[in-house]
Structures are given as structure tokens and as C-alpha cells.
Amino acid sequence: MTLDISSVLQGGYNHPLSRQWQSRRGLDKSMLMYPIFVTDDPTSRVEIPSLPGQCRWGVDRLEGFLGPLVQKGLRSVILFGVPLNCEKDGRGTPADDPQGPVILAIKKLRALFPALFIATDVCLCEYTSHGHCGLLHEDGTIDSTPSALRIAEVALEYARAGAHCVAPSDMMDGRIKAIKRVLIDNGLGNRCLLMSYSAKFASGLYGPFRDAAGSAPSFGDRKCYQLPPGAKGLARRAIQRDVTEGADIIMVKPSLPYLDILADAAQLAPDYPLAAYHVSGEYAMIVAGARAGVYDLRVMAFETTESIVRAGATLILSYFTPQFLDWL
Numbered sequence: 286m287t288l289d290i291s292s293v294l295q296g297g298y299n300h301p302l303s304r305q306w307q308s309r310r311g312l313d314k315s316m317l318m319y320p321i322f323v324t325d326d327p328t329s330r331v332e333i334p335s336l337p338g339q340c341r342w343g344v345d346r347l348e349g350f351l352g353p354l355v356q357k358g359l360r361s362v363i364l365f366g367v368p369l370n371c372e373k374d375g376r377g378t379p380a381d382d383p384q385g386p387v388i389l390a391i392k393k394l395r396a397l398f399p400a401l402f403i404a405t406d407v408c409l410c411e412y413t414s415h416g417h418c419g420l421l422h423e424d425g426t427i428d429s430t431p432s433a434l435r436i437a438e439v440a441l442e443y444a445r446a447g448a449h450c451v452a453p454s455d456m457m458d459g460r461i462k463a464i465k466r467v468l469i470d471n472g473l474g475n476r477c478l479l480m481s482y483s484a485k486f487a488s489g490l491y492g493p494f495r496d497a498a499g500s501a502p503s504f505g506d507r508k509c510y511q512l513p514p515g516a517k518g519l520a521r522r523a524i525q526r527d528v529t530e531g532a533d534i535i536m537v538k539p540s541l542p543y544l545d546i547l548a549d550a551a552q553l554a555p556d557y558p559l560a561a562y563h564v565s566g567e568y569a570m571i572v573a574g575a576r577a578g579v580y581d582l583r584v585m586a587f588e589t590t591e592s593i594v595r596a597g598a599t600l601i602l603s604y605f606t607p608q609f610l611d612w613l
């Protein structure tokens with residue numbers, strides 16, 4: 286029997302941590318998911334100048350880097366691949382290379398830290414020659430349907446490698462349904478959580494990330510797939526759409542300029558864990574302001590993060606995670 290998308294709930298609470306995310310609480314360590322950049326030089330550790338304190342890590346370095354954080358209570362990470370020695374092409378072939386950094390890191394982390402929840406960002410922009418998040422028509426516009434299918438293929442490979450969660454950040458129409466379908470059809474529907482970057486805005490706050498991941502588009506921008514900053518109605522529709530397409534967690538991104546959208550999501554999807562991505566530019570601004578003497582770093586990290594919780598987030602993707610493990 287093939288299950289309908291609307292029949293499958295178990296993928297959303299297969300893991301002890303995803304079960305905790307189903308209830309609402311105040312800020313604690315289990316609500317933090319730490320974004321990690323994994324590169325294809327296994328021994329490298331390269332600081333990212335635009336993201337002070339964050340590095341690109343080779344797979345062999347993950348144990349030394351994450352071990353102490355797991356000791357301090359780190360519960361989950363989200364992996365981003367940064368391929369530096371691969372042949373990028375129009376369909377992002379290296380994204381699901383079995384020897385690529387993300388798949389190797391999933392397997393390694395599953396073995397090293399059995400209790401750590403491993404999410405993977407799913408997108409093509411780090412792997413396409415043009416740097417866009419989907420496949421393109423000849424005229425350079427997005428070809429949405431094959432994009433969603435290709436993204437679903439990549440998500441399936443991450444889930445097969447052992448990812449507890451796949452999180453598509455591409456904003457292609459139909460990708461949540463396509464991914465959920467492929468997970469169900471391959472026996473992973475009840476095991477792999479699908480977290481949708483549902484309301485992801487075309488923001489100026491992704492600069493440091495694109496720098497870190499080498500994922501800036503080589504031409505044009507992402508405004509035909511990421512949402513216009515002023516678009517409340519579209520964001521609400523995107524959230525509702527992803528709920529009906531089978532998402533287990535809804536995400537809003539960036540966070541502080543979009544707290545109203547987060548509050549809307551809490552009201553539109555009250556029965557879902559709600560994630561907020563406190564993105565690279567938000568982190569870099571807070572660090573820069575603290576360095577300029579405008580305010581205390583810790584005070585602002587708490588104030589912004591608690592505001593995100595107040596607006597309705599039950600899960601926060603944060604570059605401040607290592608500091609919060611000391612502070613909380």
C-alpha cells in the first residue's frame with residue numbers, strides 16, 4: 286500500500302529530539318540547531334572572515350570540533366556542503382555524490398555522536414555552475430518542476446545516508462510534496478523529518494553565508510523564487526501550502542525582520558514545530574555592533590533569541606549555539 290502524504294505523521298517524531306520539539310517551552314539548549322559548513326578537504330579548518338568565530342570544517346575535523354560541544358549539551362546540527370574541488374554543472378550533480386562532504390559527514394556524525402540529531406540543508410546552489418538553487422531554462426529562468434524532482438533526489442540520498450532531517454532551502458514550487466513522496470516511496474517517510482524553509486525571503490542578510498558556502502548566483506538574483514520582503518500574504522500562503530504538502534516543521538527565514546511572519550506561522554500552523562533561522566547577516570551584525578561598543582554581545586544574543594521564541598519559534602537555527610551552550 287502506498288501511503289498518502291497526508292497519512293504520514295511518524296516522520297515528524299521518530300527521534301527523541303524531534304519528540305521534544307512537539308511541545309512548547311522557553312529557550313533551552315534543545316531548541317538550538319547549529320549550522321555547520323562542511324568542506325571536501327577532509328583535514329581543513331578555515332575561518333570564515335565574514336562570519337567571525339565560524340569555520341569551514343573537513344570531515345576529519347568534525348570529531349574534535351563537535352565533541353566538546355556535544356559534551357556541553359549540543360543536541361542538533363544542520364549541515365551545509367561547501368564543495369571546493371568538484372565539477373559543478375547545470376543540475377548540481379555533486380550535491381548527492383556519495384563521496385561528497387555532506388554524505389560523508391552524515392555517516393561520520395551518526396557513528397561518532399549517536400544522540401546528535403543530524404539535519405541537512407538541501408539545495409543546489411552550492412553545486413550548480415550558475416549558483417542558482419534550481420535548474421534553469423535556456424533563457425536563465427527557473428525550471429521549477431525538474432528542479433523539485435532533482436532536489437527530491439538529493440534529499441533522498443541524504444536521508445538514505447542517515448540524516449534525521451532534510452531541510453530544503455531552495456524555494457522551488459512543489460518541492461515539499463516531491464520530497465515527502467520520495468521519502469514515503471522509499472520507506473523513509475516514518476523516519477526522516479521534513480523541515481521546510483517555507484517562508485524564506487529574498488534578503489540582504491545572506492551575504493556572509495554565500496561567502497562561506499560559495500553559493501552566490503553567477504548572474505541575476507533569487508527574487509523569482511525567494512519571497513519579496515513586503516509580502517505577508519505570499520508568506521502565509523507558502524506556509525499553508527507546505528503544511529498541505531507534508532512538511533513536519535515550518536521555518537521562517539531570516540528571523541528578526543520577519544517576526545510578524547513567525548507569529549503568523551504560529552497561528553496558521555499551531556500544530557507544528559516552528560523554526561526560525563537567525564541568519565548569517567543577523568549574526569554578523571550583532572557581532573559587529575558588539576565589537577563597535579554599541580552593546581554587549583551576550584545581552585543582544587539573548588534579547589534577539591528570546592524575541593524569536595516570544596514570536597512563536599520552538600526551534601532556532603543559530604550561529605550563537607556554541608555560546609548559548611555555555612550561557613544557558
Ligand SMILES: NCc1[nH]cc(CCC(=O)O)c1CC(=O)O
Pocket residue numbers: 406408410418454455490491492493494495500507563564565566
Ligand atoms: N539556499 C542556500 C541557503 N541556505 C541557507 C542560506 C542562508 C543562511 C544564512 O544566511 O545563514 C542560503 C543562502 C541563500 O539562499 O542565498
Ligand SMILES: [Zn+2]
Pocket residue numbers: 408409410411417418454455500
Ligand atoms: Zn540555494
Ligand SMILES: [Zn+2]
Pocket residue numbers: 426427505506507508509510
Ligand atoms: Zn529570476
